[in-house]
Every structure is written in C-alpha cells, then in structure tokens.
Amino acid sequence: MAKLTDIPKVFMNGIAHSTISLIGAMVVTVVFPFLLGAALYDTFLHIENPYVSGFIYMILGPTFIGGLVLIFVGLFFAKGEEDVRIFTLEYLRTKLEDESGFDRIRKLVFLGVFLTCINLFVVGILLYSGYHYMESNAFCGEVCHVPMTPEYTAYQNSSHSRVHCVECHIGSGASWFVKSKISGARQLFAVVGDTFSRPIETPVHGLRPARDTCEQCHRPEKFHGDKLLVKDKYLEDEENTHVQTVLLLKIGSAGDRAAGSHGIHWHVAPENEITYTATDWQRNEIVEVSQRSANGATLQYKTADADDAIAQATHQQERTMDCMDCHNRPSHVYLPPDVAIDNKILEKQISVELPYIKQQAMQVIQGEYQTQREATSAIASGLTNYYEQNYPQIFAQKRNLIEQAITAVQAAYTENVFPEMNVQWNTYFTNIGHANEGGCFRCHDEEHETAEGKTISMDCDTCHTILAEEERNPEILKNLLGGN
Ligand code: HEC
Ligand code: HEC
Ligand code: HEC
Ligand code: HEC
Ligand code: HEC
Known part of the structure; x- marks a missing residue:
C-alpha cells in the first residue's frame, strides 16, 4: 500500500519506466524555466522584439x-501505468469505500488540486500573453505575414497607424477570433508553401461588416459636415509650378438632430439601405443598384445590359453598401505616383529649385523594376545623370539638393511599390472620388436607370462644388484664408 511520501517516488518510477513520459519530462524540465521567465517578463514588462x-x-x-501531454500519456496509457495505479479511478473507488483511507485521499486530492493549479497558472499566463501577441500589429504585420510588407508599410503611413490591425480585420467577439485564426492557419500554410497570391487579391471578401469595426469608433450620424479639400500639385514644367485644386466636398452626414441625412454620407444613414449587384470579383462592374428608404419605398436602378451581364457574370455577388465600398483604403494607403511626389515636394524633401524635378522624378519613378533595390539605384543614377548632363552648373553647386531629392524619390517609390509582391503603381487604388476605374462613377454614371427613367446623378455639383482647378494662387483661398 502506497504512502503519501511515496507519491513522488511512484511518479518518478512511472516516468522512468515509460519512454514516452521520459521524453516528455525532459522537454518540460528544459523548457519550463525559460518559458515561465519569458512569459512573466512579457506580461509585466513587455517584450518588444x-x-x-x-x-x-x-x-x-x-x-x-506537448511535454506535459507526453508525460500524461506515458503514465496513464503506456508503460508507466503500473506504477501510478494509485491515481487511477479504480484505485480511488476501492479507497473511497474504505473509511480508514479517507485521510490519505484528502491529502492526495489536495496535492492533485495544487499541482493542477500551478499548471493552470502557467498555461493561463501563456494563453493570455499568447492571445495578446497574436492580436498585435507586430505579429500581423511582421512575423506571421511575411508577404504583408506592402500593407504594413502603407498602414504606417496612414491616419489609422495607431489602430491595431485586429480592430478592422477581426473586431470583438469570440466567433470572429476563431474564424480569423482558422483563416490565419490557412494563410500560414500558404506562406510556408509559398502559394499565396501576389499581389494579395482585393477587395477582401471576408471582411467583417463596418458596423462591427469602423462604427465602433466612428458614428455615422455624428459626422462633421462639408469639408474644404485643397489639393496641392506641381506641374511638370521647368519651374515645377505650384497649383491648387480647391473643392468643397459635400460630405454631409448620416443625419443627426439638426438635419436629416444628406450629402455623401447619406448612403450610410441607418434609414437608407443601398444594395448592389456586381458581376466581377473586384466589384467594379456594378449593374444593379437598389435603394430602400425609411418609408420602405424601394428604387431599382439597372444598366441597359444588366440582364446579359448577370447571365455571363464570372463572380456575381450582391452586397449591402457600407463604409468600405468607398473607404476601401482607410489604412493601406498607396499613393499614385504624382501624389507621392507632390507630397515629398510639399514636405520640402524635394526642392523646387531643381528645374524639371517633378517631370524627371515622374519618369524615373515609373520605370519597370524587378525589385525595390533595382528601383532605388535606377532612381539615383537617372536623376544624377540628368542634372550632370543638362544642368552642369546646378549639378556642381546644388549637389546636396540633388542628393536629398534622390532620397525622397526613392522613399516615394519604396513606400508605395513592392515589385516582390507584384504591387505596382495603382495595383491598389482608392474608391474615393473618380480618378480610377472604380470609385463613385461605378454607380453615379447616369447609366443606371429606374423603370421610370430616374438615374443615379453624375451632376458635378452633387458631391462637390469646384472652387478652383489647378490654379496658381487661387483667389478663393485668399478670400477664405485672408492675407495675400
Ligand atoms: C482602419 C482599418 C484597418 C486597419 C487598422 C488595418 N486594415 Fe488591413 N484592410 C482594411 C480594409 C478596409 C481592407 C480592404 C481593402 C479592400 O477590400 O479593397 C484591408 C485590406 C488588407 C489586406 C488585403 C490587401 C490590401 O492591401 O488591400 C491586407 C493583407 C491587410 N489589410 C493587412 C493588414 C495588416 C497587417 C494590418 C496591421 C498592420 C492592417 N491590415 C490594418 C482596413 C484596415
Ligand atoms: C479604433 C478606432 C478606429 C477604428 C476601428 C476605425 N477608425 Fe477611422 N479613425 C480613427 C481615428 C482616431 C481617426 C483620426 C485619426 C487622425 O486624424 O489622426 C480616424 C480617421 C478616419 C478617417 C479620416 C482620415 C483619413 O484617412 O481619410 C477616415 C476616412 C476613417 N477614419 C475611416 C475609417 C473606416 C472606413 C474604418 C473601418 C474600416 C475605420 N475608420 C476604423 C479611429 C478608428
Ligand atoms: C459613398 C461613399 C462613402 C461612404 C459609404 C462612406 N464615406 Fe466616409 N467619406 C467619403 C468621402 C468622399 C469623404 C471625403 C474624403 C476626402 O476628404 O477626400 C469621406 C470622409 C470621411 C471621414 C473624414 C471626414 C473629414 O472631415 O475629414 C470619415 C471619418 C469617414 N468618411 C468615415 C466613414 C465611415 C466610418 C463610414 C461608414 C459608416 C463612411 N465614411 C462611409 C465617402 C464615403
Ligand atoms: C453602389 C452604388 C453607389 C456608389 C458606389 C456611390 N453611390 Fe452615391 N448614391 C447612390 C444612389 C443609389 C444614390 C441615390 C440616387 C441619387 O441621389 O442620385 C446616391 C446618392 C448620392 C448623393 C446624394 C445624396 C443626397 O443628399 O440625397 C451623393 C452626394 C453621393 N451619392 C455621393 C457619392 C460619392 C461621393 C461616391 C463615391 C465616393 C458615391 N456616391 C458612390 C449609389 C452609389
Ligand atoms: C458621385 C460624386 C461625384 C460626382 C458626381 C463628381 N465628383 Fe468629382 N470628386 C468626387 C470626390 C469624392 C472627389 C474627391 C476625391 C479625393 O478626395 O481625392 C472628387 C474630386 C474631383 C476633382 C479633383 C481631383 C483631383 O485629384 O484633383 C475634380 C477636378 C473633380 N472631382 C471634377 C468633377 C467633375 C468635373 C464632375 C462632373 C462631371 C465631377 N467631379 C463629378 C466626387 C464626385
């Protein structure tokens, strides 16, 4: 009959007799101190790397x-079984019927609970820290998602760079966490097997509806009204002339106490529901739009060839419009080449004292390159050669401005183009506005018509008032801002 003091011995014997347990015990002994130390450190002080x-x-x-499981399996299901029979149910059953053994049983149960608590504590810390780790930007953007460099870079340059990836991509609630980890596991295989698509396809079809993500922070009814949008641009002439486009964007609101829903954010007012049918994966070919208002009235807009298009569709899909149909790039903002360069000029990283710098930058930055490294060296040699040959005096006197411009143009490239992932200029474009094939004109093209002949408006004043278009020192800005 085993005594309480025999328990450790019994365990040791059991482990020693079973190879499986022995391996498990070795693993646990080696790993435990490192793991506990690291997990505690991370929980309280945070590991940065x-x-x-x-x-x-x-x-x-x-x-x-895994080590713990091995010990357990070895002890209770393999060779160790003989030795640890005092912990088996059978043993307990006989003991429970024998009053004289109650004291020992109590101690055994106590010991069992104590050991389990220690293990639960360690596993709990592991799960807690592991959960936070898997939700961290570093995990999403750097470790797990090697192919995520473009998104991670573009994200760091966006106004949401302080919002965690998971707040838009997963949101709260256990079911989306599990869903995302299942799809994450699939992606992990894609990364390991190198079978992921380059570039990653958009739009992301499994994205959670905006009301569970965006609208946790942004409340459509509370949107600020119209917005003065000033776009600074530089022409491709010798002086790199600075011009400005000024628009009053009628963002409106989804309705608050003072006014009903109106303007651009009218689409997302709770009382309106816009659904549409697209015939392609990218959702650029929208052939049917239906609009339901508060009173339940529904308008159906269709293009003339809608029925044929649906019949031949490769990827027919219906969708209820939400934030992401316009704000498809809230966080992964890839700029078009002209805007990327204009921004660097605005930030004074590229000097307008260099003649034709906008034009030359546009040329080198849009070359066909296989890697970012190839691009950066081509940008450097292209610009250097240009000034050396065409403006030797400037090349001699303003060498530092040229060097600075080269660095900035290189940055404009590496922040937006990732040849390794087949992300070129305009691979990913925004649906805000109408500079691209997508955008507002997917619906607002006067070609979507109801049976009564009502169309979705393309009137330029529906969405904005154009106050100045590519003007030098626009009068309107002087009036609005005062001064000269
Ligand atoms: C403000 C919300 C938001 C945040 C924060 C965010 N994303 Fe996204 N992300 C989106 C939206 C919206 C799309 C869908 C774009 C589309 O469907 O065209 C997207 C698309 C993607 C895509 C698909 C490819 C692409 O460029 O469209 C990847 C990959 C991605 N995100 C990774 C990340 C990673 C990694 C992070 C954190 C470093 C992150 N996202 C943070 C909103 C966000
Ligand atoms: C965790 C909170 C949070 C979530 C989730 C979030 N945002 Fe934001 N968003 C912000 C904050 C804060 C700002 C202001 C940032 C600033 O101006 O510095 C902002 C700014 C914006 C802007 C204006 C700036 C710009 O880039 O044009 C837009 C548009 C926007 N968010 C759309 C979205 C969309 C669409 C989603 C969902 C995909 C979303 N946001 C999800 C917090 C959030
Ligand atoms: C019909 C297209 C459309 C939809 C749908 C839409 N937006 Fe916008 N939103 C715009 C446009 C256009 C702008 C102005 C963009 C600019 O400043 O260039 C804008 C601006 C914003 C801004 C910045 C306001 C400012 O003053 O700078 C925020 C924040 C924003 N939207 C959030 C959202 C959120 C959250 C949703 C979903 C509830 C949403 N939007 C739905 C088109 C849309
Ligand atoms: C999926 C189709 C669809 C897309 C995409 C779309 N709209 Fe609309 N929009 C509609 C429909 C339908 C109406 C209602 C008919 C109308 O007023 O012409 C509407 C109405 C509007 C209105 C008038 C709202 C009011 O005050 O009554 C504005 C402003 C507007 N859209 C701006 C935009 C902008 C800006 C974009 C792009 C960023 C955009 N829309 C993209 C379908 C769309
Ligand atoms: C359905 C809404 C809508 C309609 C209709 C519309 N626009 Fe726009 N437009 C926009 C939005 C939104 C932007 C802002 C894009 C941005 O923030 O970059 C814009 C931007 C512009 C710009 C500035 C572009 C730039 O980057 O410099 C011009 C110019 C312009 N629109 C002209 C027009 C003209 C001309 C018409 C009439 C044929 C028109 N728009 C009709 C929504 C619309």
Whole structure:
C-alpha cells in the first residue's frame, strides 16, 4: 500500500519506466524555466522584439504543453501505468469505500488540486500573453505575414497607424477570433508553401461588416459636415509650378438632430439601405443598384445590359453598401505616383529649385523594376545623370539638393511599390472620388436607370462644388484664408 511520501517516488518510477513520459519530462524540465521567465517578463514588462515573442508563444509554449501531454500519456496509457495505479479511478473507488483511507485521499486530492493549479497558472499566463501577441500589429504585420510588407508599410503611413490591425480585420467577439485564426492557419500554410497570391487579391471578401469595426469608433450620424479639400500639385514644367485644386466636398452626414441625412454620407444613414449587384470579383462592374428608404419605398436602378451581364457574370455577388465600398483604403494607403511626389515636394524633401524635378522624378519613378533595390539605384543614377548632363552648373553647386531629392524619390517609390509582391503603381487604388476605374462613377454614371427613367446623378455639383482647378494662387483661398 502506497504512502503519501511515496507519491513522488511512484511518479518518478512511472516516468522512468515509460519512454514516452521520459521524453516528455525532459522537454518540460528544459523548457519550463525559460518559458515561465519569458512569459512573466512579457506580461509585466513587455517584450518588444516580435521574433522573440514569436519564438516564445509559437514554439516554446506548444512544446511545453506537448511535454506535459507526453508525460500524461506515458503514465496513464503506456508503460508507466503500473506504477501510478494509485491515481487511477479504480484505485480511488476501492479507497473511497474504505473509511480508514479517507485521510490519505484528502491529502492526495489536495496535492492533485495544487499541482493542477500551478499548471493552470502557467498555461493561463501563456494563453493570455499568447492571445495578446497574436492580436498585435507586430505579429500581423511582421512575423506571421511575411508577404504583408506592402500593407504594413502603407498602414504606417496612414491616419489609422495607431489602430491595431485586429480592430478592422477581426473586431470583438469570440466567433470572429476563431474564424480569423482558422483563416490565419490557412494563410500560414500558404506562406510556408509559398502559394499565396501576389499581389494579395482585393477587395477582401471576408471582411467583417463596418458596423462591427469602423462604427465602433466612428458614428455615422455624428459626422462633421462639408469639408474644404485643397489639393496641392506641381506641374511638370521647368519651374515645377505650384497649383491648387480647391473643392468643397459635400460630405454631409448620416443625419443627426439638426438635419436629416444628406450629402455623401447619406448612403450610410441607418434609414437608407443601398444594395448592389456586381458581376466581377473586384466589384467594379456594378449593374444593379437598389435603394430602400425609411418609408420602405424601394428604387431599382439597372444598366441597359444588366440582364446579359448577370447571365455571363464570372463572380456575381450582391452586397449591402457600407463604409468600405468607398473607404476601401482607410489604412493601406498607396499613393499614385504624382501624389507621392507632390507630397515629398510639399514636405520640402524635394526642392523646387531643381528645374524639371517633378517631370524627371515622374519618369524615373515609373520605370519597370524587378525589385525595390533595382528601383532605388535606377532612381539615383537617372536623376544624377540628368542634372550632370543638362544642368552642369546646378549639378556642381546644388549637389546636396540633388542628393536629398534622390532620397525622397526613392522613399516615394519604396513606400508605395513592392515589385516582390507584384504591387505596382495603382495595383491598389482608392474608391474615393473618380480618378480610377472604380470609385463613385461605378454607380453615379447616369447609366443606371429606374423603370421610370430616374438615374443615379453624375451632376458635378452633387458631391462637390469646384472652387478652383489647378490654379496658381487661387483667389478663393485668399478670400477664405485672408492675407495675400
Ligand atoms: C482602419 C482599418 C484597418 C486597419 C487598422 C488595418 N486594415 Fe488591413 N484592410 C482594411 C480594409 C478596409 C481592407 C480592404 C481593402 C479592400 O477590400 O479593397 C484591408 C485590406 C488588407 C489586406 C488585403 C490587401 C490590401 O492591401 O488591400 C491586407 C493583407 C491587410 N489589410 C493587412 C493588414 C495588416 C497587417 C494590418 C496591421 C498592420 C492592417 N491590415 C490594418 C482596413 C484596415
Ligand atoms: C479604433 C478606432 C478606429 C477604428 C476601428 C476605425 N477608425 Fe477611422 N479613425 C480613427 C481615428 C482616431 C481617426 C483620426 C485619426 C487622425 O486624424 O489622426 C480616424 C480617421 C478616419 C478617417 C479620416 C482620415 C483619413 O484617412 O481619410 C477616415 C476616412 C476613417 N477614419 C475611416 C475609417 C473606416 C472606413 C474604418 C473601418 C474600416 C475605420 N475608420 C476604423 C479611429 C478608428
Ligand atoms: C459613398 C461613399 C462613402 C461612404 C459609404 C462612406 N464615406 Fe466616409 N467619406 C467619403 C468621402 C468622399 C469623404 C471625403 C474624403 C476626402 O476628404 O477626400 C469621406 C470622409 C470621411 C471621414 C473624414 C471626414 C473629414 O472631415 O475629414 C470619415 C471619418 C469617414 N468618411 C468615415 C466613414 C465611415 C466610418 C463610414 C461608414 C459608416 C463612411 N465614411 C462611409 C465617402 C464615403
Ligand atoms: C453602389 C452604388 C453607389 C456608389 C458606389 C456611390 N453611390 Fe452615391 N448614391 C447612390 C444612389 C443609389 C444614390 C441615390 C440616387 C441619387 O441621389 O442620385 C446616391 C446618392 C448620392 C448623393 C446624394 C445624396 C443626397 O443628399 O440625397 C451623393 C452626394 C453621393 N451619392 C455621393 C457619392 C460619392 C461621393 C461616391 C463615391 C465616393 C458615391 N456616391 C458612390 C449609389 C452609389
Ligand atoms: C458621385 C460624386 C461625384 C460626382 C458626381 C463628381 N465628383 Fe468629382 N470628386 C468626387 C470626390 C469624392 C472627389 C474627391 C476625391 C479625393 O478626395 O481625392 C472628387 C474630386 C474631383 C476633382 C479633383 C481631383 C483631383 O485629384 O484633383 C475634380 C477636378 C473633380 N472631382 C471634377 C468633377 C467633375 C468635373 C464632375 C462632373 C462631371 C465631377 N467631379 C463629378 C466626387 C464626385
């Protein structure tokens, strides 16, 4: 009959007799101190390096739990069974019927609970820190998602760079967490097997509806009204002339106490529901739009060839319009080449003292390159050669401005183009406005008509008032801002 003091011995014997348990015990002994130390450190002080935390939670953690499982399997299902029979149900059953053994049983149960608590504590810390780790930007953007460089870079340059990836891509609630991890596991295989698509296809079809993500922070009814949009541009002439386009964008609101829904954000007012049918995966070919108002009245707009298009559609889909149909690039903002360069000029990283710099930058930046490295060296040699040959005096006197411009043009390229992932200029474009094939004109083209002949308006004043278009020192800005 085993005594309480025999328990450790019994365990040791059991482990020693079963190879499986022995391996498990070795693993646990080696891993435990590192793991506990690292997990405690991360919980209280935070480990910055994503690869270190990746190692802890994706390798050490599972190894530790695997070791425990091995010990358990070896002891209770394999060779160790003989030795640990005092912990088996059968043993307990006989003991429970024998009053004289109650005291020992109590101690055994106590010991069992105590050991389980320690294990639960360690596993709990692991799960807690591991969960936070898997929700971190570093995990999404750097470790797991090697192919995520374009998105991560474009994200860091956006106004949402302080919003965690998971707040838009997963949102709250256990079911979306599980869904995302299942699809994450599939993506992991794609990364390991190198079968992911380059570029990653958009639009993202499994994206959670905006009301669970965007609208957790932004409340459509509370949107500020119209907005003065000033676009600074530089022409491709010798002086790199600065011009401005000024628009009053009628953003309106989705309705608040003072006024009903109106303007651009009218689409997302709670009382309106706009659904549409697209015939392609990209949702650029919209052939039917239906608009339901508060009173339940529904308007159906169709293009003339809608029925044929639907019959031949490769990817027919219906969708209820939400924020993402316009704000498809709230966070991964890839600029078109002209805007990328204009921004660098605005930031004074490219000097307008260099003649034709806008034009030359546009040329080198739009070359066909296989890698970012090839692009940056072509940009450097292209601009250097140009000034050396055409403006030797400037090349001699303003060498530092040229160097600075080269760095900025290189940055404009590497922030937006990722040849390694087949992300070129305009691979990903925004649906805000109508500069691209997508955008507002997918519906607002006067070609979607109801049976009564009502169309979706393309009137230029529906969405904005154009106050100045590519003007030097526009009068309107002087009036609005005062001064000269
Ligand atoms: C403000 C919300 C928001 C945040 C924060 C955000 N995303 Fe996105 N992301 C989106 C939306 C919306 C799309 C869908 C674009 C589309 O369908 O065209 C998207 C698309 C993507 C895509 C598909 C490819 C592409 O460029 O459209 C990837 C990959 C991605 N996000 C990764 C990330 C990673 C990694 C992070 C964190 C570093 C992150 N996202 C943070 C909103 C967000
Ligand atoms: C966790 C909160 C949060 C979530 C989720 C969020 N946003 Fe934002 N968003 C912000 C904040 C804060 C700002 C202001 C940032 C600033 O101006 O510095 C902002 C700014 C914006 C802007 C104006 C700036 C710009 O880039 O044009 C738009 C548009 C926008 N958000 C759309 C969205 C959309 C669409 C989604 C869902 C895909 C979303 N947001 C999700 C917090 C959030
Ligand atoms: C019909 C297209 C459309 C839809 C749908 C839409 N927006 Fe917008 N939104 C716009 C446009 C256009 C602008 C102005 C963009 C600019 O400043 O260049 C804008 C501006 C914004 C701004 C910035 C306001 C400012 O003053 O700078 C925020 C924030 C925003 N939208 C959030 C949202 C959210 C959240 C949703 C979903 C509830 C949403 N939008 C739905 C088109 C849309
Ligand atoms: C999926 C189709 C669709 C897309 C895409 C779309 N709209 Fe609309 N929009 C409609 C419909 C339908 C109406 C109602 C008919 C009308 O007023 O012409 C409407 C109405 C409007 C109105 C008038 C709202 C009011 O005050 O009554 C504005 C402004 C507007 N849209 C702006 C935009 C802008 C800006 C974009 C692009 C960023 C855009 N829309 C993209 C379908 C769309
Ligand atoms: C359905 C709404 C809508 C209609 C109709 C519309 N626009 Fe726009 N337009 C926009 C939006 C939104 C932007 C702002 C894009 C941005 O923020 O970059 C814009 C931007 C512009 C710009 C500035 C572009 C730039 O980058 O410099 C011009 C110019 C312009 N529109 C002209 C027109 C003209 C001309 C018409 C009439 C044929 C028209 N628009 C009709 C929504 C519309």
